[in-house]
Amino acid sequence: MKKKLQSLLIIAIAFIFSAQLDAQTKDNTTRMNVFISSLMNKMTLEEKIGQMNLPSAGEFTTGTATNSDIGNNVKKGNVGGLFNIKGIEKIKAIQKISVEESRLKIPLLFGMDVIHGYETTFPIPLGISATWDMAAIEKSARIAAIEASADGINWTFSPMVDISRDPRWGRVSEGNGEDPYLGSQIAKAMIKGYQGSLTKNNEILACVKHYALYGAPEGGRDYNTVDMSHIRMYNEYFPPYKAAVDAGVGSVMASFNEVDGIPATANKWLMTDVLRKQWGFKGFVVTDYTGINEMIDHGMGDLQTVSALALKAGIDMDMVGEGFLKTLKKSLSEKKVTQAEIDLACRRVLEAKYKLGLFEDPYKFLDAQRAKTEIYTSEHRQIARQIAAQSFVLLKNKGNVLPIKKAGKIALIGPLADAANNMAGTWSVATVQNRSVSVLAGLKEAVGNKAEVLYAKGSNLTENATLEENATMFGKSLNRDPRPAAEIRQEAVKIAEQSDVIIAALGESAEMSGEASSRSHIGIPMVQQQLLKELLKTGKPVVLLLFTGRPLTLTWEDKNVPAILNVWFAGSEAGNAIADVVFGDVNPSGKITMTFPQNIGQIPIYYAHKNTGRPLEEGKWFSKFRSNYLDVSNDPLYPFGYGLGYSAFEYGNLNLSQTTLKGNQTLKATISITNKGKYDGAEVVQLYIRDKVGSVTRPVKELKGFQKIWIKSGETKTATFNITTNDLKFYNSDLKYDWESGEFDIMIGANSRDVKIQKITWNK
Ligand code: BGC
Numbered sequence: 001m002k003k004k005l006q007s008l009l010i011i012a013i014a015f016i017f018s019a020q021l022d023a024q025t026k027d028n029t030t031r032m033n034v035f036i037s038s039l040m041n042k043m044t045l046e047e048k049i050g051q052m053n054l055p056s057a058g059e060f061t062t063g064t065a066t067n068s069d070i071g072n073n074v075k076k077g078n079v080g081g082l083f084n085i086k087g088i089e090k091i092k093a094i095q096k097i098s099v100e101e102s103r104l105k106i107p108l109l110f111g112m113d114v115i116h117g118y119e120t121t122f123p124i125p126l127g128i129s130a131t132w133d134m135a136a137i138e139k140s141a142r143i144a145a146i147e148a149s150a151d152g153i154n155w156t157f158s159p160m161v162d163i164s165r166d167p168r169w170g171r172v173s174e175g176n177g178e179d180p181y182l183g184s185q186i187a188k189a190m191i192k193g194y195q196g197s198l199t200k201n202n203e204i205l206a207c208v209k210h211y212a213l214y215g216a217p218e219g220g221r222d223y224n225t226v227d228m229s230h231i232r233m234y235n236e237y238f239p240p241y242k243a244a245v246d247a248g249v250g251s252v253m254a255s256f257n258e259v260d261g262i263p264a265t266a267n268k269w270l271m272t273d274v275l276r277k278q279w280g281f282k283g284f285v286v287t288d289y290t291g292i293n294e295m296i297d298h299g300m301g302d303l304q305t306v307s308a309l310a311l312k313a314g315i316d317m318d319m320v321g322e323g324f325l326k327t328l329k330k331s332l333s334e335k336k337v338t339q340a341e342i343d344l345a346c347r348r349v350l351e352a353k354y355k356l357g358l359f360e361d362p363y364k365f366l367d368a369q370r371a372k373t374e375i376y377t378s379e380h381r382q383i384a385r386q387i388a389a390q391s392f393v394l395l396k397n398k399g400n401v402l403p404i405k406k407a408g409k410i411a412l413i414g415p416l417a418d419a420a421n422n423m424a425g426t427w428s429v430a431t432v433q434n435r436s437v438s439v440l441a442g443l444k445e446a447v448g449n450k451a452e453v454l455y456a457k458g459s460n461l462t463e464n465a466t467l468e469e470n471a472t473m474f475g476k477s478l479n480r481d482p483r484p485a486a487e488i489r490q491e492a493v494k495i496a497e498q499s500d501v502i503i504a505a506l507g508e509s510a511e512m513s514g515e516a517s518s519r520s521h522i523g524i525p526m527v528q529q530q531l532l533k534e535l536l537k538t539g540k541p542v543v544l545l546l547f548t549g550r551p552l553t554l555t556w557e558d559k560n561v562p563a564i565l566n567v568w569f570a571g572s573e574a575g576n577a578i579a580d581v582v583f584g585d586v587n588p589s590g591k592i593t594m595t596f597p598q599n600i601g602q603i604p605i606y607y608a609h610k611n612t613g614r615p616l617e618e619g620k621w622f623s624k625f626r627s628n629y630l631d632v633s634n635d636p637l638y639p640f641g642y643g644l645g646y647s648a649f650e651y652g653n654l655n656l657s658q659t660t661l662k663g664n665q666t667l668k669a670t671i672s673i674t675n676k677g678k679y680d681g682a683e684v685v686q687l688y689i690r691d692k693v694g695s696v697t698r699p700v701k702e703l704k705g706f707q708k709i710w711i712k713s714g715e716t717k718t719a720t721f722n723i724t725t726n727d728l729k730f731y732n733s734d735l736k737y738d739w740e741s742g743e744f745d746i747m748i749g750a751n752s753r754d755v756k757i758q759k760i761t762w763n764k
Helices: 002-042 045-051 070-076 088-101 125-129 134-150 170-174 180-195 230-237 239-246 268-278 294-298 303-313 323-333 339-356 368-373 378-391 439-447 465-471 485-497 526-537 555-560 574-582
Strands: 081-083 109-112 207-211 251-254 284-286 393-397 408-413 451-456 501-507 542-547 563-566 649-656 660-662 667-675 681-691 702-711 716-723 742-749 755-763
Touching: 002 339, 045 070, 045 323, 045 339, 070 088, 088 368, 109 339, 125 134, 125 170, 125 378, 134 180, 134 368, 134 378, 180 230, 180 239, 180 702, 207 239, 207 268, 230 239, 239 251, 268 303, 284 339, 294 303, 303 323, 303 339, 323 339, 378 574, 408 439, 408 485, 439 451, 439 501, 439 574, 451 485, 485 526, 501 526, 526 542, 526 555, 542 574, 563 574, 649 742, 649 755, 667 681, 667 702, 667 742, 667 755, 681 716, 702 716, 716 742
Parallel strands: 081 109, 207 251, 251 284, 408 451, 408 501, 501 542, 542 563, 660 755
Antiparallel strands: 393 563, 649 667, 667 716, 681 702, 681 742, 742 755
16 A cells, blocks of 8 residues: 555656656747747848858868858858867857857857767777667767867767668768667667757757668669668668657758659658658758759759758758758749748757757857867777777687787788778768877787787788779878889788787778778778788788778688688777787677678678568578579678677577567566676677568568676576567558567577577467
């Protein structure tokens, strides 16, 4: 009785509290609306359109910066925000012009691509996703927000949550891989890290991008056509964007590609019906870089036409292209757009500024003291080092070559061994590139005088300069060695021959993935493979330290190299984190979030595929008149969720609380995991479900949960998953989100391939 009363009391208090909160939110919204309405009453049409204009200050661009006279335009009220500018003093000077010299003194937004850290950089997003550690991911975004805001930035163009199943597409490096469930969890964690409660001066506005489907370009070629069914959009590609909206993301960036034949930037269904009406998004939408102008090349009309189309679709802010600035006034006079449409877009931009607290204090993010003390701190770097080490994925470790001892002679060979300027990875515009720790520096520091590290470059990154030059965006060139390849290689082989173990730092440069860096061959470049072959010939144990921004085809390497450690581009502390794992001070626990194919012909390849009407029998790799290839099995080289460690985890039986369920019951699934190895370590335990019969075809398995568990050597732990009907839901052919009665497979395991299975029936 007493307990019942207590819980009633708690419910009542919670109710009053939430009612109070509701009232408070309503109050705040009303206050904001009144403020903005009164401000907008004073605004001219030009000033309203000015708020919808986002020029680039031109410091680091992915296209042509069109606006050279920023100060003047700010003064005239032609600018709503600015990006591609770094440095608190510069930003402060421009904010000052806006709030002291423009007529209505409206503060500016200052945006930047703070993608995986600010000056302290973390692993590239694909790498950090391999940690499967939401707290670590949130922390990385938090630190990025602290540093960026300390330097005057109040808006980041992140998180990028585009699902992709095509590793040829260079921008897979910026996303979280192939899975909608995992991608959604990461989206939430990042937004929480950036925005927090959006009240403090170290919490900044996030921008989820690129809405939508940017990760599915035909042929993996960046900016290329996208075409997919709605049912696939809703089930497989939309979830992370929606999760971001649910998490309260303040802004959304439109993607470059078309959706249903209409570029996203002019797609009213996408921007208004789905985003706002179905998902309830309340923030503002910005185009991607010259996204409006590019619709001329898409074949949608001239600048005036496409600008009007964008506004009418629901775009609020125009990045770089000045289509709004140059044409909206004319379009209004010609009745091609309405005053209400312009007002709405302007209001949404002003609301973001209000929510950030810029009207209260336009200098809120411009505290010069913070810029001196909160950026690139040793505490931030320490965390970056820990997270980097967690992101590495041990793909192979035959004969336990890794970890290696801090003793004897260690040969460190390869074009990425002494390449500090590449460690921060793609899209790390704010950082000081050369300041990252190279592998050479990291290993030397770790061994001290216990061992000798012998270094040689061994090869250029690519056989010819063109690919390397094409890829170089932010000055990360690897200083090509002009000597013939054989000579460079020979020098390295000599060093390797004198050593006890060889670490080959090979792969892609930072800019061989990322924007506009699609590849049609996704192997390690030939000249590096030749080097690797020569190194293997020495008969010494070889560790391939793989740098990459995407899954690579590593079939040959997997067959021939005893140990492969995928280290992505790990950020500021790359070299130290690599040393931590290579020498066994940290046990690797990363697991890949994108399938590694055996060859390019298998692409797109992903674990959550459909069964087809002619599936291949388990264990076979070819059968006539079945869905398969003549020349390669259907298996990936490394499946989604895969990664080894220095411990050996053994999974026990999968136990279910029941095998027949009804309605809203909860199914409890448990499994024991024993660490049979000598190292303590973390294991990412993964839950997959297969819906065996549906009104539409369903994937052969879908990730529905995961837990990262720390298990000491010799210890056994139990992972428990509570499964509800929410985990069974999907969008059916009417795009209704619900679950259907029937049989399901419940699977738990170490990756998407190696799972324990139990069957259940769950009826409504
Ligand atoms: C990219 C965006 C980025 C923008 C601003 C574009 O080229 O697609 O991801 O946020 O540039 O730098």
